[in-house]
Amino acid sequence: MHDLSVWLTILAFIFTVSFIFLRSSVNEAIPATIGAFFVMLSGSVSLSDLFTITETIGGAAITIIATIVMAIVLESFGFFHWVAEKLTERAGNSGIRLFWYTNLLCFLMTLFVNNDGSILITTPILLMILNNLGLKNHQKLPYLISGALIATASSAPIGVSNIVNLIALKIVHMDLYMHTAMMFVPASLGLALMSLLLFAVFYPILPKRLKTVPAGARPYSPLPGHHPLKYAQDEAPSEQRGRHFMRNIILFVLAVRISLFVASYIHFPVPLMAIIGSVCLLAWRWAFLKISPLDMIKKTPWHILIFAFSMYVIIYGLHNIGLTDMLIRWLKPFVTGGLMEASIGMGVVVSLLSNLFNNHPALMVGTLTLTNMGLDPITLKISYLASVIGSDMGSLLLPIGTLATLLWMHILRKGKIKITWSDYLKVTILVIPITVIFTLIVLFYWVNWLF
DSSP: OOHHHHHHHHHHHHHHHHHHHHTTTSOTHHHHHHHHHHHHHHTSSOHHHHHHHHHHHHHHHHHHHHHHHHHHHHHHTTHHHHHHHHHHHHHTTBHHHHHHHHHHHHHHHHHHSOHHHHHHHHHHHHHHHHHHTTOOHHHHHHHHHHHHHHHHHTTSSSGGGOHHHHHHHHHTTOOHHHHHHHHHHHHHHHHHHHHHHHHHHHGGGSOSBOOOOOGGGOSOOSSOSSSOOOOTTOOOOOHHHHHHHHHHHHHHHHHHHHHHHHHHHTTOOHHHHHHHHHHHHHHHHHHHHOOOTTHHHHHSOTHHHHHHHHHHHHHHHHHHTTHHHHHHHHHHHHHTTOHHHHHHHHHHHHHHHHHHHOHHHHHHHHHHHHHTTTOOHHHHHHHHHHHHHHHHTGGGGSTTSSHHHHHHHHHHHHTTOOOOHHHHHHHHHHHHHHHHHHHHHHHHHHHHHHO
């Protein structure tokens, strides 16, 4: 390959990542598309490669978009505000209980939606709650920082909560069911440790008692927020009816989420199952709120597909000019030295790459590298899962490690909340390295026990 092609591909990658870091307010699909265009122009990615890339990311993109559609429908029902209000009520006037409930909210939101969607939904809700409680800026930090870390890291236990995890699954030819069986326990234990460490770090500044918020001052209504519900007798829904309605939504979403893993287990196409679940929820909303499904065309963030495709074009270009060959030479001694070495080695490497270049390209590069090492199946699986831990948890050391945290910082700036890199690093330097190493060690023992 010509030197010009090599340098153009490298510069396109540096431009894309740098622009995303420096201009987080700009839609990430724009720099990624420009970078992909120059990679194509360089000749390091051919037309046949584009077909391979489309096949690789297609199913992941459909699954994640279907999940986002479900999140938009739930927002129409006022579901997220209802959940936040209920958690706040349960917390009462205890700042400590509120800390654990906000972490639980962020964890569940990521499991039921995805990491970026969870940040988009929970951060504004947390800001409203904290502002309503009259907390000062430094008192808000424990809830906002821990919420963001938990929301982002919670994409590790199940593959469907992060588009890059889904793409990587396709690259290593691993079923969603198998990923969850091998990852859910280690990642969940890692998240539990992360929560405890966050609590220990923040305990001295956590407000122990909160003021009671009058019911009339709450920013949420107990039932649907954006569109009035239609009832036969045009009467306001009772609290009990509201509870039953939201309970039914929870059961439905839980059933849809479980169906994805059942589909993977019986080798039914997971993207198709995700579409079926989204269509059913859209039909439910249409019947209940009289909102046509056509609004999804405008509300669905299609740019996510463009970003994922463009980013993978850039990474594939780097792969074709020899990046993965170089990484193979560096990483193979670690990966082939034993399962413990493979787990810790790949987890730490992808963590470092994620904080340098963002976790999307880091996991893609790491996964492509692993598939070209000629590893035995169990070593490939544990190395891949360790890479996911590095990508989803280790990337949180710096606020530029993930798109979700970049988005979070942008939302906070718009909300006039000042969180500096120093504020962030004082927490993550104490929490993230310990959490990542612990999770990687647990992964080794868990996989050893399974197999």
